[in-house]
């Protein structure tokens with residue numbers, strides 16, 4: 478059987494995708510028009526065939542944040558969620574846990590409830606019309622203050638039945654997980670599950686991974702392949718069932734290495750690694766394309782490709798008491 482159609486037909490779960498990273502150039506254009514706003518700068522100079530060009534996380538974020546100005550109304554947030562979930566459904570994704578960055582919007586004057594209600598309406602519409610299952614994970618921007626993160630957590634409390642967990646994203650350099658220890662502790666006390674980005678391109682990555690495991694006590698880690706630098710930490714992840722949400726195409730965009738060998742190595746050592754898209758509208762690769770990259774550029778077997786998806790369902794928060802609480 479053809480590899481591509483075999484991957485396309487496989488039931489999948491996606492655990493690492495940023496809703497704001499699902500804002501395609503065409504949706505950006507139509508939202509700008511609807512809201513009578515000028516096209517964001519990166520978009521007006523975009524080459525239609527080659528797409529945006531990035532060489533690291535900083536240059537990516539410098540396009541990602543300014544593009545978000547086109548998201549203004551509850552309806553805009555709804556449309557973004559529904560557009561991604563429609564694409565995910567077409568790739569035979571059965572369940573998604575969606576990151577969102579409220580501070581990327583509240584910082585420019587969009588009220589927290591507008592964001593949350595919009596995303597929630599989009600998810601409910603997709604669940605009803607497509608049968609795809611989805612939950613929201615609220616991320617704190619780590620390059621902003623811990624006080625702003627805590628204030629965001631407080632704003633989320635009235636909506637906590639609609640949010641399954643919290644995460645940590647944006648620029649990691651100089652922003653260790655320990656900066657947010659008190660925020661995560663409070664989030665956990667409120668019943669949120671915990672995850673955090675530990676990017677592959679950090680000089681002190683292993684320290685950050687140690688912090689999220691030992692100090693923050695996360696349920697999962699986003700990226701995190703640098704754990705291979707410490708065998709005892711690999712064993713802790715395996716024994717505690719702390720999964721990693723890896724993003725091969727994203728890795729190849731922000732660094733010169735997609736970390737395929739490391740991902741397969743961790744899988745073979747019994748760590749629950751998964752394959753995800755991160756920011757599919759920007760990296761122009763959804764779940765299937767990320768699976769195809771692993772299949773064609775590593776020595777992973779078909780059985781192991783299935784194992785990535787088994788891991789995803791197994792480390793998903795699908796059976797948490799909080800799931801679908803808002804329905």
Ligand code: HPA
Pocket residue numbers: 495498534646647648674727755756
């Ligand atoms: N890395 C870090 N922060 C992010 C990303 C990412 O790929 N996408 C959105 N926020």
Ligand code: ZN
Pocket residue numbers: 493495646674699755
């Ligand atoms: Zn990410």
